[in-house]
Amino acid sequence: MxxxxxxxxxxxxxxxxxxxxxxxxxxxxxxxxxxxxxxxxxxxxxxxxxxxxxxxxxxxxxxxRPTLNAESGVPDALFASDKSIVRLPAGFKQESVLTLSAAGDLMPLDGIEGSSNIIYEKVSDILFDADISFANLEAPLTKEKFESCLIQGCDLPKGPILQNSFAMFDALVRHNDKSFDVLSVANNHSFDLGVDGIETTRQVLADNNIVGVGTPESQAEYGRANIITKAGIKVGFISATFSLNDRDPPENESYRVHTARLVSKYVEPELELLKEQIGDCRREGCDFIVASLHWGYEFEFFPRTKQIEAAHALIEQGVDLILGHHPHVIQPVEYYRTKRDPNRIAVIAYSLGGLTYDQWDAAPHLSLGLALKMKLSKGIMDGTSRTFIDSIRPVPVFQQTFHHGGTRFLCIEKLEDHLTESASHEEDNDFTWRVNKMKSYADLILSNSTP
Structure with missing residues (x-):
């Protein structure tokens, strides 16, 4: 109709x-x-x-009113498999192991710096007890005098201009002596502060020994992957954002952000830039390829058909893991047996939602995120070196505000820790309602079916 x-x-x-x-x-x-x-x-x-x-x-x-229904044509069979099919194939001889964690958006929030070393206290084992930990940094940093993470007066429909102070950044990316190892910085807010924001962010990441993915330093680096080697396993990170909110760099600075029309209203998903980076990973001898994709439709709990087709195409081209972010809600995790290698199960997390949202008391669908904890194994099979996903654990987490001594704090908590604690919150009807609402969203997304 x-x-x-x-x-x-x-x-x-x-x-x-x-x-x-x-x-x-x-x-x-x-x-x-x-x-x-x-x-x-x-x-x-x-x-x-x-x-x-x-x-x-x-x-x-x-x-x-977030969209809980899938687009017409998205088949139930797409998400029929669960994490139990992720296992090492018969005949594989393991030689080394690497752990990897992943989460979605780190959005700036005024006052969050006061929650430093508190934010991740209850989820540090999921996020930071890994050889490589990943998230998406949603806003660039500024050296200018800082008043708010949100710059008002922006044009519609480009949306708000976001920025991070140095203190806010430190609270978002670190817990005590640990921090994220890899941050995607290719997203629709990457160019909110122009070239200065790109350069400032790159320098701060370098100073903190964090790999920034998606903002090449030069034209020669455009279309190249970021490669990390740990535990003898070489992991290539490729990246692209669907948009820069109509704040594109000038033509002579077009290399500044890996940008491709992945979910355009007018054209099919453009995958050439990502395929170029896959080629770079192959030339560099990567054992495992991770695609960081800033894409999708905000506040929709299921990916669109064209995203699914694009994800499968990238997997068949050589990607082993897709980490999606941008919709601000969680979306399903697909366990996809590849045609290029029947022994390989690729994982597609269409949207990990967010770890933090830019509101202290955000609605349940905006507070809920998804963290992944994975183990990769490298070894020999049929006489050749291969690297597979050994195991994976998706963990729903949520943003919780609490007050102590008149001060407001933010903490990310595991949803599972509160599903059996309703009795302790009998007097807090709002908290119980929020937990139940988030559980309904998590059940919808992780039940391996579409409505």
Whole structure:
């Protein structure tokens, strides 16, 4: 059925922010009454550069009412397999082991620096007890005088300009003497502060011995992978973001961020840049390839069909693990037996959601994230060196605010730790409701079926 709220062919973006916002608000009010956007809107834009009034209204609709249904055509069979099929194949002789952890967005939040060494206290074993730990840093750093992580007065529909202070960054990436080893810095906010933000962020990462993925230092590095060797296993990280929120670098600086139209309203997913990086991994002799993809539709709990097709294409090209981020909600983890190697199970985490969101008391769907803990094994099979995912554990986590001595703190906690503790929170109906709501989302995503 045609969408009654879809724009006519001659509808274009308004030059005035106020008129653009007013038009989107009118459309949103109609949608709230019709509820027809409780299913994914076909042909919607998620890239700010492609958005019209309807797309912006749809974005705000989902922010309040996240989409729990899969797009028509997404098959149940896609997520039929669970983590039990991830195992080492018969005949494989293990020689070395590497552990890898992964989480989604680290979003800046005013005042979060006061929670330094508290934020990850209850999840440090999942995030930091690994040879390589990964997350997505959602905002660049600034050396300028810092007042807020959110710079107001930005143009619609480009969205807010985000920034990290040095203290905020330190709280987000570190727990005591441990920190993330790899941070994706290719996302839709990468160029919010222009070249200065890119350069400042790169320098701070280098000073903290953190590998930044997705922002090449020069034109010669564009299309190259970031490679880390630990425990005798060479891991290549490739990257791309679907958008820079219509804040693209000038032509002579176009190499600054790995950017590709992965979820465009107008074209099929562009995978050439990612394939170029896969080729680089092969030339460098990588044992295992991880793709960090900033993509997808915000506040939708299932990937779109074109994402699934793109993910499978990248896997068949050589990727072993896809770590998706951007939608701000969790999406399914697919365990995919590759055609290129029937013994290989690739893992596709379409969206890990976030570790932190830019609101202290965010709604349950925005507070919930997914952390992965994996073991990789390298060894000999059929006379050749191979590296497989040995095991994987997906762990739902959530952002929890608490007060102590009149001060507000933030802590990331494991959802499982609260599912049997409802009795201790009998008086806190709001907490119980939040936990139950997040459990319903986690069950939906990790139940290996689509609604």
């Amino acid at each position: 045609p969408n009654a709220l879809a724009p006519s062919n001659d509808e274009t973006r308004q030059t005035s922010d106020s008129s653009f916002e007013m038009k989107a608000k009118e459309i949103l009010e109609r949608a709230m009454l019709s509820r027809e956007w409780d299913v994914p809107l076909a042909g919607a834009a998620t890239d700010a550069a492609e958005m019209n009034h309807v797309d912006l209204a749809y974005w705000f609709y989902k922010l309040e």
